[in-house]
Amino acid sequence: MSATILYERGEYSAADAHGEGDDLWLGLDDLRAATGWELKPEGACLGERCVPIPHGRDAEFVREGGRRFNLAALARLLGNPIARDDRHGVWAFGEAPAARNQALRSLDAPDFTLPDLDGRMHSLADYRGMKRILMAWASW
Amino acid sequence: MWQGLYQELKDRNFIVIAIALDSCGADAVRQWIRATEPTPPPMLELMGWGERERAAAGAPTYPCLIDEKHVVAELYNIVNVPMAVWIDERGHIVRPAESAGACDAFRKLNLADFSIPPDAAAQAKAARTAYFNAIRDWVINGEKSAYALPDNEARGRIAGLSEQDARANTLFRLGQYLFAQGHREDALKYLGEARRLRPDSWAIARQSWEIEEAGKASGPDFWAAVQALGDRPYYPPAKL
Numbered sequence: 001m002s003a004t005i006l007y008e009r010g011e012y013s014a015a016d017a018h019g020e021g022d023d024l025w026l027g028l029d030d031l032r033a034a035t036g037w038e039l040k041p042e043g044a045c046l047g048e049r050c051v052p053i054p055h056g057r058d059a060e061f062v063r064e065g066g067r068r069f070n071l072a073a074l075a076r077l078l079g080n081p082i083a084r085d086d087r088h089g090v091w092a093f094g095e096a097p098a099a100r101n102q103a104l105r106s107l108d109a110p111d112f113t114l115p116d117l118d119g120r121m122h123s124l125a126d127y128r129g130m131k132r133i134l135m136a137w138a139s140w
Numbered sequence: 141m142w143q144g145l146y147q148e149l150k151d152r153n154f155i156v157i158a159i160a161l162d163s164c165g166a167d168a169v170r171q172w173i174r175a176t177e178p179t180p181p182p183m184l185e186l187m188g189w190g191e192r193e194r195a196a197a198g199a200p201t202y203p204c205l206i207d208e209k210h211v212v213a214e215l216y217n218i219v220n221v222p223m224a225v226w227i228d229e230r231g232h233i234v235r236p237a238e239s240a241g242a243c244d245a246f247r248k249l250n251l252a253d254f255s256i257p258p259d260a261a262a263q264a265k266a267a268r269t270a271y272f273n274a275i276r277d278w279v280i281n282g283e284k285s286a287y288a289l290p291d292n293e294a295r296g297r298i299a300g301l302s303e304q305d306a307r308a309n310t311l312f313r314l315g316q317y318l319f320a321q322g323h324r325e326d327a328l329k330y331l332g333e334a335r336r337l338r339p340d341s342w343a344i345a346r347q348s349w350e351i352e353e354a355g356k357a358s359g360p361d362f363w364a365a366v367q368a369l370g371d372r373p374y375y376p377p378a379k380l
Contacts, residue, residue, distance in 0.1 A: 114206060
């Protein structure tokens with residue numbers, strides 16, 4: 001079966017995903033494409049950062065001889081909230097509050113890229129070297 | 141209305157970047173950015189816009205970006221509008237998200253005839269003026285400005301997210317995604333749950349109401365929720 005994975009800012013459709021209750025088993029290619037995480041001998045790795053699979057809990061994270069990985073188990077380990085809609089097979093993985101709070105308190109302004117009315121993309125970084133006021137408003 | 145301030149300061153290496161938090165995208169915000177109808181004067185008065193800003197009003201020439209997924213709200217922990225963040229030349233935050241010149245004067249609006257008591261209009265104008273003067277001071281004096289907060293002070297003002305807040309943000313994302321895919325009824329379930337988990341985020345509450353029904357974000361549910369605040373502020377005043 002398929003699943004749509006909302007991870008960080010991305011949206012990814014995995015054709016061969018197994019959602020089983022609170023668990024989401026993905027092939028390693030889908031795992032990498034949806035989230036950037038890879039399964040390596042040292043554990044689950046995102047770039048340079050590796051998280052070892054907790055001792056004695058392999059079956060919770062890996063199956064089919066290491067060909068499938070449980071993304072939901074990793075999210076629980078890292079403190080990422082999960083919200084899912086079984087009817088449409090959509091899994092949303094949120095940010096761990098500790099990570100967001102650490103980022104907020106670093107006072108480094110996180111970059112983002114968004115369109116204007118004409119569809120032209122702008123990043124915060126395009127205006128580096130200027131004093132910038134981000135002003136949030138809404139039509140509602 | 142920010143256009144007047146931007147015009148005044150734009151040659152001093154300063155820019156306003158407006159972020160519209162709107163799940164309905166460009167169509168929802170176009171008429172506000174490129175206004176064809178002027179905003180009614182009482183509304184302007186209630187928002188604290190004086191003669192000076194009104195005279196200098198016009199279509200914005202600063203970037204007006206559309207944030208359908210509320211990405212910036214999540215990154216900067218923005219929970220209401222208007223809120224703003226000040227970022228210096230190096231990309232360092234000198235004032236984290238806070239009310240951007242708005243205040244609770246709007247709560248004194250007489251809903252029966254939409255009249256505005258004079259003291260409310262004066263209060264709104266004072267808050268707006270003080271905030272804009274703080275921006276002027278920072279743009280001219282840079283890090284020497286008293287309004288550019290030292291790191292400790294800026295950090296101290298960041299409330300941070302609880303686990304429940306983070307869970308609400310995740311449900312909100314799921315709901316917005318389903319709404320964008322046309323699964324409105326399913327979306328409402330998650331959006332409502334997000335609203336219940338994070339009642340202090342007016343951005344979540346009002347956006348989800350608006351998805352439920354156009355106009356609901358400023359309808360009876362909104363006013364009832366504002367009333368329920370009692371002595372607590374809707375716009376915590378920016379501590380200038």
